[in-house]
Amino acid sequence: MEKIRIVIADDHAVVRSGFSMILNFQEDMEVVATAADGIEAHAMVARHAPDLLIMDLSMPPGESGLIATGKIREEFPDTHILILTMYDDEEYLFHVLKNGASGYMLKNAPDEELLLAIRTIHKGGTYIHPKMATSLVREFVKSESKAASDDPFDVLSNREMEILPLVAKGYGNKEIAEMLYISVKTVEAHKAKIMEKLGLKSRPELVEYALKKKLLNF
Structure with missing residues (x-):
C-alpha cells in the first residue's frame, strides 16, 4: 500500500512526537519529517515533497503558519496543507483557505477526526472542522451578495x-x-x-x- 507522506509543523516537540506516533501507527500514513516553525516547514517540504503538510498557525518566535501557508502552497502546489490550531476564529479560517490550505481543524478534536481529515484531503477533498463549517457557509452566502470585502x-x-x-x-x-x-x-x-x-x-x-x-x- 502506498502511504500518505506527511510533514508535521508545530513549535511544541511533544505535539510533533504525539502526532507522529498516531500517524505512523496507521497502515496508510508515514511522517517523513517534522518542523518547529514555518521556515523549517518550507525546508522540509522542499526536501521531502510530502503529500500533506500539517501546519500549526502559531509558532513563535519563528515564522507562523499563517504566513508560511501561502508561500508553501504557491511554491509546492502538489503538497496539500491541513491547518491544525487552537483558534476557532473565522478570520483565520477564511485567510488560510484563501492562501491555499485544504483543511482547517482544531487541536482538541479527537484522533479519528484528524485521520479523517488527512484521508479526505489526500483524496482531493477539503476538510473543515464541523464547528467552523457553519461560519464558512455563512461567509460564502454573504460574499455572494457583497462582491468586495470592506476589510x-x-x-x-x-x-x-x-x-x-x-x-x-x-x-x-x-x-x-x-x-x-x-x-x-x-x-x-x-x-x-x-x-x-x-x-x-x-x-x-x-x-x-x-x-x-x-x-x-x-
Whole structure:
C-alpha cells in the first residue's frame, strides 16, 4: 500500500512526537519529517515533497503558519496543507483557505477526526472542522451578495502580513530586514504600503490594529 507522506509543523516537540506516533501507527500514513516553525516547514517540504503538510498557525518566535501557508502552497502546489490550531476564529479560517490550505481543524478534536481529515484531503477533498463549517457557509452566502470585502486585511500581501506584526512588536527597519533577508529600503516600502492599505496614520494605530487581528499572538 502506498502511504500518505506527511510533514508535521508545530513549535511544541511533544505535539510533533504525539502526532507522529498516531500517524505512523496507521497502515496508510508515514511522517517523513517534522518542523518547529514555518521556515523549517518550507525546508522540509522542499526536501521531502510530502503529500500533506500539517501546519500549526502559531509558532513563535519563528515564522507562523499563517504566513508560511501561502508561500508553501504557491511554491509546492502538489503538497496539500491541513491547518491544525487552537483558534476557532473565522478570520483565520477564511485567510488560510484563501492562501491555499485544504483543511482547517482544531487541536482538541479527537484522533479519528484528524485521520479523517488527512484521508479526505489526500483524496482531493477539503476538510473543515464541523464547528467552523457553519461560519464558512455563512461567509460564502454573504460574499455572494457583497462582491468586495470592506476589510483591507484581505488585500495585504504575504510579505506585508509578515512585516506587520514585526513592526507592531517594535522591531526596527534594520532588524526586520535582517530577519527577513531583505533590504532596509524594501522594509520601508512595505511599511508605507501597509499603512496606506489599512488607512493608518501612526505606529500606535498599527499596534492597535495588530492586537485587534490577534497578529501579535504569532
